[in-house]
Amino acid sequence: MFKWTPFVMVRICLFFITGILLGVYQSDIFSIASLKVLILSLVVVYFLIYFFLKKPEHRKISAGVVGLAGIFFTGNLLALQKTESRKPHHLLHEIQPIRYYEGEVISSLDEKINSWKVLMEVDHIKTDSGWKKAEGKVQVYISKKSTIPILNYGDKVIIKGSPEEVRPPANPGEFDFKRFLGFKNIYHQQFIKSENVRIIDQTVKRGLLFYSYQVRSAATTIIKNFVKGERERAITLALVLGVTDGIDNDLLGAYSASGAMHVLSVSGLHVGVIYFILMLFLKPLSSFAWSRWLLALLTLLFLWGYAFVTGLSPSVLRAVMMFSFIAIANPLGWKTNIYNTLAASAFILLIYNPYLVMSVGFQLSYIAVIGIVFLQRPLYNLWEPSSWLLDKVWQVTSVSIAAQLATFSLGLLYFHQFPVYFLFSNLIVIPLSTFVLLIGIFLLTVGSLPMIGAAVGLCLEWTIKLLNASVFWVESLPFSLIDGVYITTFQSWLLLAMITFISFVFIYRSFRPLLVSVGCAALFAAIQWHHFYNDVNQDQFIVYQIPNHTAFEFLSNGRSYFFSDSALVKQTDKIHFHINSNRIMAGVTNIHVNEAVSMATDRKANFHYFVWHDRTILWIQNKRAKLPTNCKADYTVISNDGGFLLPSLRSKDLGQLIFDGSCTWNKRQQEMGTIYSTKINNAFIVKL
Secondary structure, three states, X not given: OXXXXXXXXXXXXXXXXXXXXXXXXXXXXXXXXXXXXXXXXXXXXXXXXHHHOOOHHHHHHXXXXXXXXXXXXXXXXXXXXXOHHHOOXXXXXXXXXXXXXXXXXXXXXXXXXXXXXXXXXXXXXXXXXXXXXXXXXXEEEXXXXXXXXXXXXXXXXXXXXXXXXXXXXXXXOOOOHHHHHHOOOEEEEEEEOHHHEXXXXXXXXXXXXXXXXXXXXXHHHHHHHHOOOHHHHHHHHHHHHOOOOOXXXXXXXHHHHOOOHHHHOOOHXXXXXXXXXXXXXXXXXHHOOOHHHHHHHHHHHHHHHHHHHOOXXXXXXXXXXXXXXXXXXXXXXXXXXXXXXXXHHHHHHHHHXXXXXXXXXXXXXXXXXXXXXXXXXXXXXOOOOOOHHHHHHHHHHHHHXXXXXXXXXXXXXXXXXXXXXXXXXXHHHHHHHHHXXXXXXXXXXXXXXXXXXXXXXXXXXXXXXXXXXXXXXXXXXXXXXXXXOOOOHHHHHHHHHHHHHHHHHHHHOOOHHHHHHHHHHHHHHXXXXXXXXXXXXXXXXXXXXOOOOOEEEEEEOOEEEEEEOHHHHHOHHHXXXXXXXXXXXXXXXXXXXXXXXXXXXXXXXXXXXXXXXOEEEEEEOOOOOOOOOOXXXXXXEEOOOHHHHHHHHHOOEOOEEEEOXXXXXXXXXXXXXXXXXXXXXXXXXXXX
């Protein structure tokens, strides 16, 4: 019988992850060649230890240290090898302008609000010197204003134009989309019309992903045919297939505020429900001695079949991999604990793609499951319910508390919020979402029968109406959400350590872990005070870079005086993406939009004056502005091509000239070095 050493896979996985993180954040310490030599040397040393060390305890310790070092450097090597930007023919290294590029479609065609999104794997480019070999991925957005493209996974296409390198954040605290795509080895994007795409060969590679996308497309069609409501259809696609693009911002906000956001993506919860239901149906077989392998085989077939239907998305693969290891542990006779099983599944996934460790979904999935395994049973044992119903409610509650405690710090780090009524909402949402998932899967199986499909679709639609209504109701409760919380990555780890060591105090009845937790809390508080004095307790004047819009802001002691064009005020999604993160860092709790802040105005002349901490700021709204002859300013914000007034502005004492995102930037202006353009230099920031 095979026996794993306790926590051996946990140690291996932790060292492997540490090596990957070194490769991600410090990629220049080791070269690929030097790492290969180092790993080979460690392998030789490992075997020499077993040949020459006589004492078993010395041999075990020495071999263990060398082996873990080898795992660490292997993780580092794998991270470097999987970093496509290091390849010599990558698009990042191309100097000449690209006229055309040829490649293969490596994703399904996903619908966005204003475009269709598809991922391309480039293999050749055409420059002024002709066609040549190239490598790299390009995220292509095809405008909906043109004809709907018919592109399938595996199609060979030629695209006209030059892909642009993804730009880093232009505003303080803004979501780093460049970094997010970089972890997927995507460094370029392009916005085009459908006429700029030409298919030269259809479905060159009909591999597993091609058929998976075809099946998911067919499943999507079934759901769209039988679920009529727009919101209900979007929730069904999210819960059953993991397609979240169709969910509107109000609905997303409601699920987030109620603490039910985790049900909107197919992950460990959904696969766990399927696994539990499957085990329930197959339970009669467990009484037979020969059934262990049959149970494991049926479980694996169903889980991986479901993953196939969902398009083999990363979140589903993570969950299916975890439960696959659990399913095969028994027939293989693995005498191990659940932590080794989870570590083994993570290890396999990271070998396939080491950058998964940087995925928020990956982190939340594994930490949530570990939290449930570690904390749920001790929490459940705190109370013995007197009835069957209370016992089931307490089981769900203890699971929810365990998962929330485990992911609490990451939730604050990534989403800056905490849902107050998560316990209450999960008692409603988890059962209802389970019904939606099961009814949705049943709908896919009977989708070819119109009468039955219509009845099931109607039942599914009304279940989702009830689910959405409950979520909106929880959101409407007073103080349903604590938001605007800012912590650093290090503080997130400190919070996780605090929760872990406090748990040790109650589980192991020891006082020492409490001392560690108190130390983490003190360090957390010190970092928070430092943040308060350096970021919150400091006044700022910021001109944001938002394409085709004017936006600038005065920040002081938690107050924001925000000025923008009327169109941007209504586009809350753009404000959330470009501006909200900086407000959270600055501790803003009170926002005044287009309200006076020591302001003098001449609307007819199309300009405003602001006085801020003895500094004068002039806002020229457009090229029709008529400034008085004696006007002076420390900073001048120019909007809507007010730069056409540049010759006359030069003759006045207007301080630093700042062109915002609504201005057209041209070479003549660029040559004048004293002009600051947010399009070129990103947001303009003055801290007072």
